[in-house]
Amino acid sequence: MNLLAVGAGIAVCGALGAGLGIGIATGKATEAVARQPEASGDIRTTLILGCALAEATAIYCFVIALMVIIMLK
Numbered sequence: 770m771n772l773l774a775v776g777a778g779i780a781v782c783g784a785l786g787a788g789l790g791i792g793i794a795t796g797k798a799t800e801a802v803a804r805q806p807e808a809s810g811d812i813r814t815t816l817i818l819g820c821a822l823a824e825a826t827a828i829y830c831f832v833i834a835l836m837v838i839i840m841l842k
Contacts, residue, residue, distance in 0.1 A: 776837045783812035787823045794819050 798816040
């Protein structure tokens, strides 16, 4: 049982990268809008697309962790 928890924990570690990526991207987008306010629409669109892709990665990691726990019992 303990090895299942370790495997699930390792699988969820990918969500850490997604969270860091979203945080860095948001910070850089804020800086970009502060420098060029007229480009805020394009920056926002790119930021939302990037955040959605990063969140998808985190969700995949969560699903894999659930599969490890459920399938290997």
